[in-house]
Amino acid sequence: MRKVSAAIACGLLVAAGLAGCGGDSGNDDGKITMGFAQVGAESGWRTANTKDIQEAAKAAGIELKFSDAQQKQENQIKAIRSYIAQKVDIIAFSPVVESGWDQVLKEAKDAEIPVILTDRAVDSQDTSLYETFIGSDFVLEGKKAGEWLVADAKAAPGPVNVIQLEGNTGSAPANDRKAGFAEAIKADPKIKIVASQDAEFTRAKGKEVMEALFKAHPEANVLYAHNDDMGLGAIEAIEAAGKKPGVDIKIITVDAVKDGMTALADGKINFIVECSPLLGNQLMDLAKQVLDGKEVPKRVLTEETTFTQEQAKAALPDRKY
Numbered sequence: 001m002r003k004v005s006a007a008i009a010c011g012l013l014v015a016a017g018l019a020g021c022g023g024d025s026g027n028d029d030g031k032i033t034m035g036f037a038q039v040g041a042e043s044g045w046r047t048a049n050t051k052d053i054q055e056a057a058k059a060a061g062i063e064l065k066f067s068d069a070q071q072k073q074e075n076q077i078k079a080i081r082s083y084i085a086q087k088v089d090i091i092a093f094s095p096v097v098e099s100g101w102d103q104v105l106k107e108a109k110d111a112e113i114p115v116i117l118t119d120r121a122v123d124s125q126d127t128s129l130y131e132t133f134i135g136s137d138f139v140l141e142g143k144k145a146g147e148w149l150v151a152d153a154k155a156a157p158g159p160v161n162v163i164q165l166e167g168n169t170g171s172a173p174a175n176d177r178k179a180g181f182a183e184a185i186k187a188d189p190k191i192k193i194v195a196s197q198d199a200e201f202t203r204a205k206g207k208e209v210m211e212a213l214f215k216a217h218p219e220a221n222v223l224y225a226h227n228d229d230m231g232l233g234a235i236e237a238i239e240a241a242g243k244k245p246g247v248d249i250k251i252i253t254v255d256a257v258k259d260g261m262t263a264l265a266d267g268k269i270n271f272i273v274e275c276s277p278l279l280g281n282q283l284m285d286l287a288k289q290v291l292d293g294k295e296v297p298k299r300v301l302t303e304e305t306t307f308t309q310e311q312a313k314a315a316l317p318d319r320k321y
């Protein structure tokens with residue numbers, strides 16, 4: 001109701017040559033105000049995502065209120081409640097985990113503030129609690145990683161023993177990249193996951209967890225990390241153990257941020273599945289459409305690809321992040 005009434009009111013105002021439109025967020029210059037609750041600053045991907053959203057808001061003339069939850073759900077919920085209290089026109093956020101959002105999303109709906117999910121999904125059954133979800137297909141990303149390993153393993157003489165470094169427990173990318181990968185490697189029974197543990201999407205934790213798992217599983221000859229940062233941390237652990245990353249233990253990661261792509265070009269990583277953080281412009285366009293009362297698709301998928309060593313060498317010079 002809020003959106004449609006705002007659009008009609010806006011149309012009348014503009015027709016009468018009065019001020020432009022935006023929400024009634026107390027913004028007397030008619031600018032749209034967006035409250036954005038970010039996960040944190042845990043990885044190169046997240047840093048690039050934050051920068052892209054901030055630049056896109058500026059380019060779109062949208063006033064952005066921004067918060068960093070340091071990967072804690074309670075901080076994101078607090079931020080969303082604060083945006084509701086400030087009567088922003090629209091809220092967007094990247095849910096750190098899939099569950100536990102219904103209550104605060106109902107509060108936003110009751111306040112007639114539309115919500116857009118970016119990057120990660122929620123498992124709310126009531127999809128009326130958000131307007132749209134723009135982000136990657138994480139199951140497909142996991143599948144792409146597994147399919148590369150199945151193809152590569154064809155030439156492997158012996159068993160293929162995988163250590164998996166998972167993203168934050170309960171997060172959509174961790175759940176789905178794990179599921180997609182497991183599905184794909186069923187194609188070759190000699191591929192086995194010998195250990196799998198949460199390393200929180202960070203480089204430091206990736207190194208710490210890999211040190212322990214590699215010591216417990218010296219038979220491991222493949223690492224699948226749910227993001228580049230954990231893979232880069234694991235490379236330090238592999239080298240400290242006197243092994244050659246990319247040779248003694250093949251490495252597959254997800255994201256394709258510059259540091260990951262550099263390691264791929266250098267042969268320390270063998271394959272990267274891209275997950276684009278550049279959602280900002282699409283997010284701002286969707287926000288304007290929602291506030292203009294236009295129908296938007298419930299799911300907007302981001303374009304992304306994969307990289308081998310040769311493709312990384314070619315792509316690096318123009319890499320934006």
Ligand code: GZL
Binds near residue numbers: 042045173226228
């Ligand atoms: C994926 C995003 C993940 C990245 C990680 O869309 O949520 O979170 O893969 C980041 O690098 O920490």
